[in-house]
Amino acid sequence: MAIRALEVEEAAVTPGHVGRGVAAVLRFARRKPLGAAGATVVILMMLTAVLAPVVAPYDPLETHYDAMFAPPGAQHWLGTDSFGRDVLSRLIFGSRTALLVGFGASVIGATAGLIIGTASGYFGGRTDMVVQRILDVFLSFPLIVLALAVVAILGTGTLKVILAILVPMIPRAARVCRSSALAIRETPYVDAARTCGYGHVRIILRHMVPNVIPPYLIVLTAFLGQAILLEASLSYLGLGVQEPTPAWGLMLQGGAAEYAESAPWIPVFPGLAISLAVFAFNLFGDSLRDVLDPKLRTL
C-alpha cells in the first residue's frame, strides 16, 4: 500500500480545528452528494431515536383491542398490528433498538479489531502469526453462524444480541487494520521512533493508529449496516431481540407471512425502515472511503 500518510491527514477532520472541520464537511457534501444524502438520513434517524418519546404519537407497548389491524388512517398514520399497537410508534422506538444494536456492535467490534489488528501488525513475527491463525479460526465461520452460537450460549435479548453480532466482527476488523498496520510498519517513521527510544504503546497510539483510522472508519460504517441486518435476521429466526421490545426485525417476524396481503402495512414499513437505514449507512460509508483513499480495496 502506497504511503499516503500526509494526504490522509489532510483529508481527515482533525479535532480542534472547527473552521477547517466545517469547510471539510461542506466540501464533502458538494463532491459526494450521495454520501451527503446518506449522512442526512443517518442524522435524522439518530434524532428520531433520541427524541422518540416526544415524536411518537402512542406508547409502543399499548394495545388497542378495539383497533386491531387498522389500516393507515388519521388515528394511526401507519396502521396498527395484530394487537392494535401503533405501527408508527413502534417504528420510531424501534429505531432506538436498531441504532443501539448497530452502533454498539460495530463500534465495540471495530475498535476491538483495530487494537488487535494494529498490535499484531506492529509486533510482527511470531506474535503476528499466532494471532493470524486465531483470527483465521474465527473468520472461517460465516457471520450468522457465529452469531447464532453466541445467542444459543448466552441467551436472547438486546444486550446479548449486541454481543453476538460484535464477536464475528472483531476478526474482520482486525484483518483490515492489520494490513494497514503492516504497511505503516515498513515506513521510516516507526523505525525512527524506535531508535528515539519510544515505548511500544506510544508508537502504536501515536503513529500507527492515526494511519489506520481511515480503513477503520470504513469498516465501521460497513459494519453498521450489517449489524442492523444481522439483528433482523436473528429476530426473524426468533433468536434475537424478544418481545415486547419494539425492534424492526421483530416486527417482520410477527407479521411477514400472513399479513402480506390483508394487512401489508405490517410487514412493509419495518422492511422499508431497515432497508433505508442500511442503505444510508452504506452510501455514507462508500463516499467516505472514496474521499479518504480511493485506493483502499481491502474490503
Add this chain to the structure above:
Amino acid sequence: MIRTPAIVRSGILLLALLSTLPARAPAAETPVRGGELEFIVPASGFPSMDAHREETYAVIHPLRPFYSLLIKVDPKNPSDPTAFVGDVAESWSKSSDGLTYTFKLRKGVKFHDGTPLTSRDVKASFDKIIFPPAGVVSDRKAMFFMVKAVDAPDPSTVVFRLRFATEAFMPALANPYNWIYEADILARDIHWYETHVMGSGPFKFKEYVAGSHVSGVRNPDYFMPGLPYLDGFRAIFIKQEAPQLAAIRGGRAMVNFRAFPPKAVEELKTAMGDKLAVQESAWNCGLYLAPNHKVKPFDDPRVRRALSLALDRWEGSKALSKVAIVKTVGGLVFPGSPLAAPQAELQTIAGFGTDIQAARTEARRLLREAGVPDGFSFKLHNRAVEQPYKAVGIWVIDQWRQIGLNVEHWVEPTAPFFATLRNGNFQVTMDFNCQAVVNPVLDISKFLSNDRSASNYAQYQDRVVDGLYDEIVHETDQGKLKTRLRQFEKRVLDEQAHYLMTLWWNRIVPYNARLHGWKISPSHYLNQDLANVWLSPE
C-alpha cells in the same frame, strides 16, 4: 364491563360448541380412486422413525400411513372422543369386573413384506411400549400404568389384564403412536424401527430424504377392502409459515394438517375463494399459567387467586380468537368431552364469572390482604413461539395491568424455555397441556403433586389433589366421575389456584377443496392414516 345476559352467554357457548363440528357437512359424494396427495408437515424433520419413543407430530404426519393400530378413533367421526373403531382389531369385549379386555384380530392382515400379522406382533409391540427392556425408551410408558400384562393366547386373540378397572385404559390404547411392529424384527434388533419402516398400514414406504420429504405408495394388500383411495402421498417438510402459505396457494401442496392462525386462513380464503375448504375444531391443548409456589408472593393462594380473577376470559376469547389459535373457555377437562363442566358450573369457578368488575375488585382486595403493593412488578416467563404463547402472553400482561400489577414479558426460545421450566428459575410461567387422544382421566395427571407428576412445573404438593385423582382413576360410574372431576377442577383452579387456566386452543385447517374424506379431530395427531382420503379430479 356490561353484564352479559344469560341468553347471550348460552348463545356464545352454543356457538363455541358448534364450532367443534366440521364447518362443511360432507356431501354424499363418491370417492374417486387415484392421485397423489402432497401435503405439508410444519417441521424441519423428525428425530427417529420409531413412534414408540418420539412425541412430535413430525413423526405422525409422514409415517403414520405406513402403520396400523390396534384400535383407533373413528375416521368418520373423529371429533367424538369416545368413539373408537378397530384397526387390526375386529371386535373386543370387557370383563364384567373391568379387569380384562379381550381383542379379536382381523384375519388376513399382512405386513408389507408379506408376513402375516398375528397376536404375537401385537403383544411384542405393546410389550415394547408398556414394559420396555433396558436401553429402550418408551415415551408413553406412564400412560399404561394400569396394565398388569399382555397375553396372546392364540394367533387372533390379544388379552390385556389390568391391575384395576379404569376409564383411562381405552383412550390410552387408541393413542396414534402405538404402532404395531413385526415381532420377528423386534426380536432380531429392537432398535431397527428407529431408522427403518415396516408396517401393515394403507401405504407402503417408498422414499425418505432427510429434511426434505417422505413418500409412500398404495398398499395393494391392505386389509380394508377398497382402501386406500389415493395412489400415493408425499409429505413435504416446510417449517416457516410464509413458504407454507405460498405452497398451498400455488397448488404445490393441498394442506397442512396441523393448523394455521386465523389471519392466515382469512388470507388463503381471500386468495383462493371457493378453491379452499376449511374445517375448524376445538383443540385438545390447554394454555395455562403456572405460578411458582416456591417463590414469594406466589406461595400465597390469595395472590394466585387474584391473578386468575383478573383475567376476563369471555371477552378475551372473542378478541384473541381473531388473531391467535385459542378460543374456548373451559376448565381442566377438554370442553368437547361429555365429562366437561357445563357452562353454569364453569362460571362458579373463580375467574370464570361474567362480572369482571367484581372479579377485579376482589382481586385487588386479595392482593392488598396478602401484602402485595400496588404496582408490584414481576416477570412472566414464556415460550418464543407466536402462536398462541406470545399472543396470549401479551393479553395476560394487559389484563394484570388492570389490577395494578406491572408485569414484564420474559420470552425464551423452546430449548431454554424447557430448561427454565425444569430448574424452576421463574416467578410465573406459561405452560401447556397437549395430549394426542382425549383422555380426561389421564390428561389431568399433569396437575398432581410434583413428586408424582413430572410435568407439574408450579412446584407444589397437594395431597387433596392427589387423593381426588386416585379416586377418579378408579371411578367407573359416569355420574360420580363427573362429580369428582368438578371437585378436582375446583381445588386446582379455584380454592388453591395452583394452575391458572387461560383458554383452550382452537384448530383451523384450511385445505384445497379437491381434498375429501378427511375429518378434523380435536388433536393434530389423530386420524392421519390417510386411508379414507381421496382427491377429486382437477
Add this chain to the structure above:
Amino acid sequence: MRRYLVKRFLLMFPTLLGVAVFVFVLIRLLPGDVVQLRMAGEGGFVSEEAMQQERERLGLDRPIWRQFADWMSGLARLDLGVSMWTGRPVTYEIGIRFQLSLQIAIMATIIAIALALPLGTIAALYQDRWPDYAVRVFSIAGLAMPSFWLGILILLGFLIAFHWTPPMVYVPFWVDPWRNLSQLVWPALATGYRYSAVATRMTRSAVLEVLREDYIRTARAKGIRRKLILTRHALKNAMLPVVTVIGLEFAFLIGGLVVTEQVFNLNGLGKLFVDAVTQYDYTLVQGLVLLVAFVFILSNFAVDLLYAWLDPRIRYR
C-alpha cells in the same frame, strides 16, 4: 514460489485443528440437553432414568476429554460420528444437503460475477457521473434489503402475478434440470444480487486504480484504442482483488445462507445448521462447522494460489 505455497498449505492444518477445538468447546457451553429436548420437548411425561439411559447411550456422561479424544480419533478416520438427534451418520445428514448448497453457491457466484464485472467497469469509466450513481445505488440496494424480506416479496410477487410458486422439493440437476432450475434460480438470484454488491464496488475501485496507472497513460498516448486497453490491461489487473472477494464470499455461501433457506424452504446446510444448534446436536454441529471451515480455508488457499499466479510480485514475499 514453491516454498511459499507449501508454507500456506501446511498452515491449513493448525487452523483446522483450532476450529475443531473451538467448536467442540463452544457447543458444550450451550446450556441445554439434547436428550431432554428430544424426549420431553413437547410436554411428554418421561422419567429421569429413561433420560439418563439415553445420555449414556450417546456418550454424554463420559468425561469431556474422553469425548474429545473419541471425536478426534474419529476425525482421523474421516468418521464424523452419529447425529445425536436422528441417530444417522453425520456424513449422511450433511451429504444430503451438500448438493443443494453447492449448487446455489455456484449459481449465485456466477450471477454475482455476471452482474459485478460489467456494472463495476461502467461505474469506473463514468466515475462521479450518473451511470456511476445509478450502479452504486443499485448495488447498495442489494446489500441493504434484508434477504428474507426480499425472498418473501419474490414469492408473493409470483403468487399474485402468475399464481405460481417454485417447486418445494429438491431434485438434482441431472434428474430433472428444468424443475431443478425453476426451484433454485430464485434464491440464487436473491443471493447473487446481494453478493454482487461487494464485488461491484471492488471491481469499480480496482478498475479506477488501474486506469490511473502510468502504463495505461502510456498506452493511451500510444494511441491504443480504449476497448483494447480495458480488456488487455485494466481488467486483468483488476481481477486480483475481485478474485479475492469472490473466493472468500463463495465459502460463506456454503452453510451461511441460513435465512434464505428458511424463506424458500431449501433443504440446505444453513437450515441444517440452525436445526442442529437449536436441538443441541453436538456431533452434527461439530461436523458442519468443520466442513464449512474446511471449505473456507480451502478457498483461502485457492485464492492464494491464484494470487501467486496472477501477480508475480507476491511470490517473493
